[in-house]
Amino acid sequence: MAGGIGSGPGKSARTYAGFGVPLILPAWLVIGIFLVVPIGIMLVYSFLTKEFRGGVVWEFSLAAYDQFFFDRGLFGDDPPQIEWTYILIFWRSIWQAGLATLLSLLIGFPTAWFIATRPASTRTIWLFLITVPYWVNLLIRTISMKFLIRDNGPLNTWLLEAGLISEPIHLINTWVAVQLGLFYSYLPFMVLPIYAAVERYNFALSEAAADLYASRFVTLTQIILPVVKPGIIAGCILVFVPSLGSFLAPDLLGGAKNFMIGSLIDEQFKGAAGNWPFGAAAAMILLSMVMLVLIFYARSQSRREET
């Protein structure tokens, strides 16, 4: 049954051949029943009628999506106009997540490059330093940021004492605070995949470019960036996707005026709004957007492998 002495490590005999299905079954069942099925039910709920104080009535309705896109006046009988409230919340989420991605890239790429070019012994230490915050509770990190940038928090106190500003900078409950929070939350996600790409980069390419009198800048933009692009794209997705659906940063740092998709959805279930079908519809729209990004990514990856 087993490979025998002659079969080297390359030609493995697959010790547990035939047991694949029973071994994978628990993972299928748990994720299938408690994630895939729930998403299906959520899709169904988004087409049901809302019950006041949460929950649904089992009656088909397009009201949730209608409420998202159209404004029909207070009594619902005016001619439909585009409802901008929710579209603007989604738009704010998109550009704030986009800006967070850009900021993380601007500081994450040099960091990843620097770490990947260290000698192996110190590299693990640098990498460890980047990884630790990734595992620290996101709630605690957001609270730390909130504490730091409060009107009379340490940042303003020090800047005042240093004489750099004459009155406290008001950051909390502004979009800038949300921006800082998003950037701070997901920065390690940018560094790690770029690091992995740079580590595999062949420096003979840089040498060849230098021999042909390419400047540093040209080498960076024409040689290095195209080669490590997969890592950059992966990092951008890892920052953009969680930023888009973020709840803690807009809720704790942005206050009531800087709603993002996450806070809008939360409001339908936990807050005063209590509109489950609408919350389910908003979650479905968010999920579709994320899936589009991921499919786009998978496509570009498989095209890369073909060439």
Place this chain on the structure above:
Amino acid sequence: MARKPDLRRFPGFLPLTLLCIFLLYAPLIIVAIYSFNNSASITIWGGVSLRWYEDVFWGPESDKFKQAAINSFVIAVAAATTATVIATMAATAMLRSGSFRGKGASFALINLPLMVPEIVTAVATLIFFSAIGFSTGLLTILVAHIVFCIPFAYLPIAARMQGIEEVYEQAAQDLYATRWQAFRLILLPLMTPGILSGFLLAFIISLDDFIITNFVKGAGVETLPTAIFGAVKQGIKPNIMAISTLLLAVSILFVTLSYFAGRIGQNRK
């Protein structure tokens, strides 16, 4: 011939790296420092003291936090253990069982919890339990945590299994070990660092989760993050900074343990 400049260096990358690390740590370090503040105000420095740690353990809110900590711990141990078992079986299927029906989809499924935004998972899980008429509580939190712990346990376990050549199990089988014996006596001991690392990561992820827990926890049941969030909603108090610092220390401890567990035996090639 003149020595060529080092092509690996770019001016300004070192300062940017230091800035990156400074940005990542500064808020955490500041909160940790202020948690030792001997002042009822969170902004005015009143000297070093442990009074807010005392407050966390013996103060008026200590019962609430203790119960929340127990809930968090029990859920994290149970979720991480279950997820580790499921992930180990899944890794054996994916890496040691040849081809089987649905193998391609399995990889996507295992990683699905990482791809779906947390808030969407939270909504879907809440709606699911509501639809089947299951009342929310500790059990629903546990189930939700097992789901998203699976990919985090899977990654280090699969990475470790990939690094272990199959010849050891084959040798055992040549010596008339059954498959189960080969698994239990050969593969499992070799896998221990990876399994430990996977367990610890799943444990931290469960301990840290706020969004999904907040949706499926039900009234009156709190874990540490939801209790902290509830308290912060009324403003940051010094005891919150102390409890945050404690949780921070626990996270760092577990990541460090996981890091070293993953490295055990990696140097011998």
